Each structure stands twice: as structure tokens, then as C-alpha cells.
Amino acid sequence: MTQSLFPAPGAAHDQERGAVLSPKFDADGLIAAIAVHADTAEVLMLAWMNAEALQLTLATGEAHYFSRSRQALWRKGETSGQLQTVVEVRVDCDQDAVLLKVRPQGDGGACHVGFRSCFYRVVEAGGLVERP
Amino acid sequence: MTQSLFPAPGAAHDQERGAVLSPKFDADGLIAAIAVHADTAEVLMLAWMNAEALQLTLATGEAHYFSRSRQALWRKGETSGQLQTVVEVRVDCDQDAVLLKVRPQGDGGACHVGFRSCFYRVVEAGGLVERP
Numbered sequence: 144m145t146q147s148l149f150p151a152p153g154a155a156h157d158q159e160r161g162a163v164l165s166p167k168f169d170a171d172g173l174i175a176a177i178a179v180h181a182d183t184a185e186v187l188m189l190a191w192m193n194a195e196a197l198q199l200t201l202a203t204g205e206a207h208y209f210s211r212s213r214q215a216l217w218r219k220g221e222t223s224g225q226l227q228t229v230v231e232v233r234v235d236c237d238q239d240a241v242l243l244k245v246r247p248q249g250d251g252g253a254c255h256v257g258f259r260s261c262f263y264r265v266v267e268a269g270g271l272v273e274r275p
Numbered sequence: 276m277t278q279s280l281f282p283a284p285g286a287a288h289d290q291e292r293g294a295v296l297s298p299k300f301d302a303d304g305l306i307a308a309i310a311v312h313a314d315t316a317e318v319l320m321l322a323w324m325n326a327e328a329l330q331l332t333l334a335t336g337e338a339h340y341f342s343r344s345r346q347a348l349w350r351k352g353e354t355s356g357q358l359q360t361v362v363e364v365r366v367d368c369d370q371d372a373v374l375l376k377v378r379p380q381g382d383g384g385a386c387h388v389g390f391r392s393c394f395y396r397v398v399e400a401g402g403l404v405e406r407p
Contacts, residue, residue: 159388160388160405161403162402162403162404163402163403164398164401164402164403175307175321177309177318177321179318183316184315184316184317185316186309186311186318186374188367189307189309189367189372201398201401231397232397232398233394233395233396233397233398234394234396234398234403235320235321235386235393235394236386236387236388236390236393236395240321240393240394242318242394254367254368255368256291256292256368258368261367261368261372262365262366262367262372262374263365263368264365264366265363265364265365266296266333266364266365266366269296269333270294270295270296271293271294271295271296271366272294273292
């Protein structure tokens with residue numbers, strides 16, 4: 144159980160105002176992680192971390208995620224070169240989400256489709272329009 | 276089944292480059308939704324939507340989520356006054372995450388703890404420091 148890398152979540156007040164990092168992983172042992180660009184604040188991607196990925200991210204300063212499709216630890220950019228240097232890590236009020244401020248390396252992108260951000264499409268009139 | 280409000284997800288290329296909004300809900304019928312401030316780009320919160328919440332958000336221009344703790348549709352701000360006027364809705368490459376650009380109403384906040392954003396704490400030296 145990699146969840147034991149962190150203390151178990153506490154009572155609501157401790158989760159919300161305490162100084163202890165006690166992330167609340169879901170039934171699959173995962174927590175949602177948002178990556179934003181440290182300089183532009185653009186939202187780059189939403190991915191998932193298990194406890195090991197979060198621990199490695201904090202220890203190395205490089206973003207690590209957990210690939211749900213591959214069911215494996217995923218050092219972002221290991222094959223694409225789009226490594227993410229972590230500038231800041233935040234957690235939300237109940238500690239069931241993580242926010243990373245990162246600087247993407249390589250070509251500066253974060254999305255496997257080729258766009259800078261994964262959120263390159265806007266919903267308009269019920270359909271999708273690419274507007275990177 | 277509210278998921279039938281949207282077409283079922285298609286093949287990878289259609290999900291990624293197509294013009295059809297076909298969100299990929301998880302086994303619980305939910306999709307992650309990031310809300311950022313439309314003017315400052317600050318990440319305000321991460322929440323969840325079922326198909327009905329997404330459909331209502333698109334139809335009304337007010338953010339609706341699904342509360343996992345209450346297992347109920349949640350019109351953001353209904354009790355707090357922190358309604359979220361939606362300026363733009365985006366989806367990510369495989370359409371399993373939604374990005375909302377919103378203007379919070381009421382006191383301008385988004386977090387029940389009293390901060391503007393739910394991400395008011397930074398991880399530092401393994402602990403948490405409040406830095407709204």
C-alpha cells in the first residue's frame with residue numbers, strides 16, 4: 144500500500160486548516176492533479192497521481208503521475224521530452240486534489256495531441272471548436 | 276441514465292479532434308471539472324459533474340456540479356451566494372475532463388472554508404502553509 148507514504152486523512156478541520164499533508168486518495172488509490180503553467184497560469188492538463196507519484200513529484204521536483212490506461216507510474220515527458228519542472232505544489236481544502244505549477248521542458252507542450260495544453264477545444268453551440 | 280444526454284465517446288481520433296462533445300464519464304457517471312477565474316486565471320476549485328450537471332451548466336450559463344458527499348446535483352452558490360457565471364467551457368484531449376472559466380458572484384469566493392480559491396495551501400518541506 145503506497146498510501147501509507149502519507150498520514151491518513153484526519154477530521155474535517157485538520158484536513159482544511161492543518162499543516163499536515165494528508166492527501167485523500169480515492170478507492171483506486173488516486174488523487175486528481177491539475178498542472179498549470181507557472182508563468183502563464185494556463186491550465187495544461189488534468190491527470191492522476193497515486194501516493195508514489197505524489198511522493199516522487201515532491202522529492203524530485205519533476206511531475207510524476209499515474210497512468211490509468213497503462214496502470215503504471217508515469218514520469219511525465221520520459222518519452223516525449225515534455226518533462227515538467229515543478230515550481231509549486233498546492234492542495235485543496237479537503238486535500239482530495241493537487242495543483243502543480245510547472246514549467247514544461249522539451250518543446251514546451253503538455254499534450255500528446257500536439258497542443259500546448261490539453262484543453263484546446265471550446266464548447267460552442269453544443270459542438271467543439273479547436274481554439275488553442 | 277443521464278449519460279445519454281451526450282453521445283457515447285468515440286474512437287481516439289474522434290475524441291481528440293472531432294467536433295462532437297462526447298464526454299467520457301467514469302464508472303460512477305462523473306467527470307472532473309476544473310473551475311478557473313475568467314479574469315485572473317486563478318484555479319478556484321476542482322469538482323465533479325454528472326451528465327445532468329454538465330448539461331445544465333451549458334444550458335443555463337451557471338456552474339452546476341455533482342456533490343459526491345451528498346450524492347446530489349449541486350447548483351454552485353445556491354446557499355452560499357457564490358454562484359459561478361460561466362464564460363467558457365473547454366474539454367481536454369480525450370474528453371474526460373472539463374475546464375470552466377467562471378466569474379464567481381456573491382463575495383467573489385469559491386471555497387467553503389472562506390478563501391477565494393480552494394487551493395490556499397502550499398506544500399513546503401513536507402508540510403502545508405496557508406498562502407492564499
